Amino acid sequence: NAGVTQTPKFRVLKTGQSMTLLCAQDMNHEYMYWYRQDPGMGLRLIHYSVGEGTTAKGEVPDGYNVSRLKKQNFLLGLESAAPSQTSVYFCASGTGGYEQYFGPGTRLTVT
Amino acid sequence: AQSVTQLDSQVPVFEEAPVELRCNYSSSVSVYLFWYVQYPNQGLQLLLKYLSGSTLVESINGFEAEFNKSQTSFHLRKPSVHISDTAEYFCAVTITGFQKLVFGTGTRLLVSP
Numbered sequence A: 001n002a003g004v005t006q007t008p009k010f011r012v013l014k015t016g017q018s019m020t021l022l023c024a025q026d027m028n029h030e031y032m033y034w035y036r037q038d039p040g041m042g043l044r045l046i047h048y049s050v051g052e053g054t055t056a057k058g059e060v061p062d063g064y065n066v067s068r069l070k071k072q073n074f075l076l077g078l079e080s081a082a083p084s085q086t087s088v089y090f091c092a093s094g095t096g097g098y099e100q101y102f103g104p105g106t107r108l109t110v111t
Numbered sequence B: 001a002q003s004v005t006q007l008d009s010q011v012p013v014f015e016e017a018p019v020e021l022r023c024n025y026s027s028s029v030s031v032y033l034f035w036y037v038q039y040p041n042q043g044l045q046l047l048l049k050y051l052s053g054s055t056l057v058e059s060i061n062g063f064e065a066e067f068n069k070s071q072t073s074f075h076l077r078k079p080s081v082h083i084s085d086t087a088e089y090f091c092a093v094t095i096t097g098f099q100k101l102v103f104g105t106g107t108r109l110l111v112s113p
Helices: none
Strands: A004-007 A010-013 A019-025 A031-038 A042-049 A064-067 A073-078 A087-094 A100-102 A106-110 B003-005 B010-014 B019-021 B024-026 B031-038 B044-050 B056-058 B064-068 B073-078 B087-095 B107-112
Touching: A004 A087, A019 A031, A019 A087, A019 A106, A031 A073, A042 A064, A042 A073, A073 A087, A100 B044, B003 B087, B010 B019, B019 B107, B024 B073, B031 B064, B031 B073, B044 B056, B044 B064, B044 B073, B073 B087
Parallel strands: A010 A106, B010 B107
Antiparallel strands: A004 A019, A019 A073, A031 A042, A031 A087, A064 A073, A087 A100, A087 A106, B003 B024, B019 B073, B031 B044, B031 B087, B056 B064, B064 B073, B087 B107
């Protein structure tokens, strides 16, 4: 039982490049979330999903897109990376607005 | 919309001393409250939660938090901290039945010998 896994762990992008972050969970959770963590700002919700095939915007969705084609996977895409997207990205899954299980994070640097 | 305030960005404390990490929330409706802990270079882990019932909730490693509705607070306490408690602690809130958590900005607990 791996819980929540994230791929990759680290990535460096140049401004304008694109990339996809993959989140996978093996707990059969309906809800999945993408957050970014920046110093002094806590965790901010980017997008979330309440089930396979659904997505919704969170607090800071601009510049990101997501897809939930399979229940166990939640992808976060950056179409044209900007330095302001340098951050640590966390994926989480859960059963609603209750306990969430977090992945280990992806550290992204955009130069 | 609900929000969470953690006024202390950093709390230094000596080993075996007591500690309190403060959390206040704003919401006009019933809420669920959580404390998460993040050890260096790791994801967040749930430390404890208040959903209903007793207003005092405890974790397995000696932390406790008390839900105070009149003061809209959910402060985290430990009577005697260990070096291994050094981490960042996040308070979070959700409206009852809602789908999302709102996190505070975190408090870094630094325990020194």
